[in-house]
Amino acid sequence: MTTHPSLASAIETDLALQHSPLLRATLHTLRYIEANGPIALTPSKALKRYFVEWAAGAFEWPHFTADDLYAVNKVLNEHDFPPLVVLHDLLIATKLARHYKGHLALTNKGRTFAKEPDRLWHLLTAQILWHTDHGRYMRRPDQFDGDWRVILNIINFEAHDGATDDKIYAAILGVSEEQAKRDYILTAILYCYVLRPLAWAGLLAEVRTGTGFGMEHIYVKTPLWSWS
Incomplete structure (x- = not known):
């Protein structure tokens, strides 16, 4: 129709x-x-x-x-x-x-x-x-030089049913989740330039579970993803 x-x-x-x-x-x-x-x-x-x-x-x-x-x-x-x-x-x-x-x-x-x-x-x-330039909002003015087309394809797959930020970072970086957790600089860049803007624009929904150091950030695509 x-x-x-x-x-x-x-x-x-x-x-x-x-x-x-x-x-x-x-x-x-x-x-x-x-x-x-x-x-x-x-x-x-x-x-x-x-x-x-x-x-x-x-x-x-x-x-x-x-x-x-x-x-x-x-x-x-x-x-x-x-x-x-x-x-x-x-x-x-x-x-x-x-x-x-x-x-x-x-x-x-x-x-x-x-x-x-x-x-x-x-x-x-x-x-x-x-x-x-999201670097201006970070403690250090790091720049983002990732391939948006590749990154969005990865998120499209990973966040279809919901995925933690660490799982998404690992998929983008091509490393294990443990390695992704240790790379604070790259994951901070990916958060500020990719996940946070996508969530604030409404393409991803962020769900937080747990508290303190045990808190998990889970991202899932919203219906807006197909409209973008």
Whole structure:
């Protein structure tokens, strides 16, 4: 059966809103600015605390909820909320917003894309996967030079029914899981450049089990994987 284009778009939008914390947070931010005006910035051009605190509650970002964040921070600044740091950079890079007179202001492009979540999701996903230097968010500015086509094929197979991050790293690196666990630098690069962006975009779902050093991170493809 052939799906009508408008129906396909509606289905995709629903899936993106359901599975992509990045899309939901971006829409919250764009609509916040539309309703309340530009967001004030600190002298270092970080978003001011009043918005960070609002975003922590409104975004309900998996593993970075307000409860999660306040469990380790008495007050919240932008750098205490890693997804917001990346989101801020994405808004500027995609020209959905801009810095203007000490504020983060909405652009005409941002107003347009706020009304078209499906197009917005594609824009954000392309930006966070293919055009973002994630090394700037790491303790050391390592670069990623892997073959995305090969890596996505591996993840497509490994994460079909769910796989731990160590199993995925091992498959990508062509080593045992024990060897992958010992290669902290390469696995950190793969996490920051591959698994985390795929999860934040909504192509993978991350499930955490256990606590402390015994915690496992399991990744499984979402229905969005077939739409990308």
